[in-house]
Amino acid sequence: MSLPHAILTALLEKPSSGLELTRRFDRSIGYFWSATHQQIYRELGKLEAEGYIRALPSQQPTRGQKKSYGVLPAGRAELARWTAASQDPKPPRDTLLLRLRAAAVVGTEGIEADLRRHLVLHQRQLAEYEEIEQRDFGPGRGTAQDRLQHLILRAGIDLETFWTRWLTHALEEFEGLSTAEGS
Amino acid sequence: MSLPHAILTALLEKPSSGLELTRRFDRSIGYFWSATHQQIYRELGKLEAEGYIRALPSQQPTRGQKKSYGVLPAGRAELARWTAASQDPKPPRDTLLLRLRAAAVVGTEGIEADLRRHLVLHQRQLAEYEEIEQRDFGPGRGTAQDRLQHLILRAGIDLETFWTRWLTHALEEFEGLSTAEGS
DNA sequence: ACCAGTTGTGCAACTAGTTGCACAAAAGGC
DNA sequence: GCCTTTTGTGCAACTAGTTGCACAACTGGT
Numbered sequence: 001m002s003l004p005h006a007i008l009t010a011l012l013e014k015p016s017s018g019l020e021l022t023r024r025f026d027r028s029i030g031y032f033w034s035a036t037h038q039q040i041y042r043e044l045g046k047l048e049a050e051g052y053i054r055a056l057p058s059q060q061p062t063r064g065q066k067k068s069y070g071v072l073p074a075g076r077a078e079l080a081r082w083t084a085a086s087q088d089p090k091p092p093r094d095t096l097l098l099r100l101r102a103a104a105v106v107g108t109e110g111i112e113a114d115l116r117r118h119l120v121l122h123q124r125q126l127a128e129y130e131e132i133e134q135r136d137f138g139p140g141r142g143t144a145q146d147r148l149q150h151l152i153l154r155a156g157i158d159l160e161t162f163w164t165r166w167l168t169h170a171l172e173e174f175e176g177l178s179t180a181e182g183s
Numbered sequence: 184m185s186l187p188h189a190i191l192t193a194l195l196e197k198p199s200s201g202l203e204l205t206r207r208f209d210r211s212i213g214y215f216w217s218a219t220h221q222q223i224y225r226e227l228g229k230l231e232a233e234g235y236i237r238a239l240p241s242q243q244p245t246r247g248q249k250k251s252y253g254v255l256p257a258g259r260a261e262l263a264r265w266t267a268a269s270q271d272p273k274p275p276r277d278t279l280l281l282r283l284r285a286a287a288v289v290g291t292e293g294i295e296a297d298l299r300r301h302l303v304l305h306q307r308q309l310a311e312y313e314e315i316e317q318r319d320f321g322p323g324r325g326t327a328q329d330r331l332q333h334l335i336l337r338a339g340i341d342l343e344t345f346w347t348r349w350l351t352h353a354l355e356e357f358e359g360l361s362t363a364e365g366s
Numbered sequence: 367a368c369c370a371g372t373t374g375t376g377c378a379a380c381t382a383g384t385t386g387c388a389c390a391a392a393a394g395g396c
Numbered sequence: 397g398c399c400t401t402t403t404g405t406g407c408a409a410c411t412a413g414t415t416g417c418a419c420a421a422c423t424g425g426t
Contacts, residue, residue: 034274084293091217110267
């Protein structure tokens with residue numbers, strides 16, 4: 001039940017059309033909540049029906065026509081309610097760790113290459129985050145909003161740092177394994 | 184498409200009934216791939232129909248009767264195939280970070296308590312992992328299997344460490360925010 | 367012998383997310 | 397003027413995961 005709230009947040013930051021939202025979900029917001037354009041359009045329809053957002057006046061709201069949405073007071077209230085409500089963290093779902101566990105039983109054949117690939121991907125993501133930090137967050141203390149945004153970015157950076165370190169360590173371990181393997 | 188493979192892994196480690204699997208998904212495997220008993224029973228049915236597992240001979244396979252499953256060669260082959268196949272990491276979905284981002288727009292009212300709650304939960308999980316490490320993984324280098332298992336546990340420990348640190352930092356930041364807030 | 371609680375298995379309906387496709391409108395090449 | 401590509405919106409069907417309930421069988425108290 002988070003996608004509608006992700007959209008409300010994005011629209012509050014800046015009223016947008018479906019496609020603009022889709023693009024923004026590929027960057028910033030999508031870093032920790034991704035969505036396809038179909039999910040977004042569907043959800044925009046629902047949110048409008050529920051009176052949380054409304055299409056901003058434009059020329060023709062026909063097909064193939066850009067249609068921007070803005071958040072209504074009810075939408076902002078709902079977002080505030082959801083933000084403040086306590087929620088349990090849901091157990092992580094990590095395929096890579098699962099595969100590693102399977103590999104402990106059926107053999108590590110072929111998984112090493114994928115570990116390497118993941119390492120590169122995480123390094124890339126880390127570099128991207130650090131670039132954003134460099135660009136948008138100087139050493140000075142900004143507004144409360146800035147500091148919150150920076151905090152979120154920090155989580156991304158630290159997470160990617162964890163993954164790159166762990167994957168590096170895992171690959172080292174594999175070196176050692178291949179010499180002494182043979183169960 | 185990971186649940187069936189999680190189940191195959193679990194069954195290879197030890198043939199089990201649906202309920203036993205459910206219990207094990209609440210511990211070890213569930214640490215990075217959780218599942219409810221309904222998911223598991225449904226999946227067991229499918230896996231059996233596909234010829235990947237089979238019910239081990241017992242008394243009456245009627246209702247309310249324990250039914251253990253073992254993995255067939257085809258199942259092991261499928262698991263090996265899946266383990267070796269390259270897979271893209273799927274973008275994380277984190278509600279807490281999303282809420283923080285929403286809070287940057289609609290206000291941080293009420294979210295601090297939940298951060299504190301999450302911190303406690305992550306600390307607890309971390310303690311649990313460290314206990315397991317203490318108990319199951321001594322200083323000596325074990326078999327290749329042991330080292331893989333330890334590697335996976337390490338990921339859990341480092342992840343929880345990241346969260347506790349980050350949440351602690353976030354709460355500190357909130358202290359500073361409340362004094363200078365007012366946008 | 368009977369009832370209450372626990373263990374174990376399972377169906378059905380729902381919610382969330384993904385995939386594949388369709389189609390209108392504008393923009394640009396030739 | 398026609399044809400291709402890009403932009404923008406959307407439906408329908410499918411897959412995965414969750415929730416709520418049902419029910420059989422065993423276990424122990426009275």
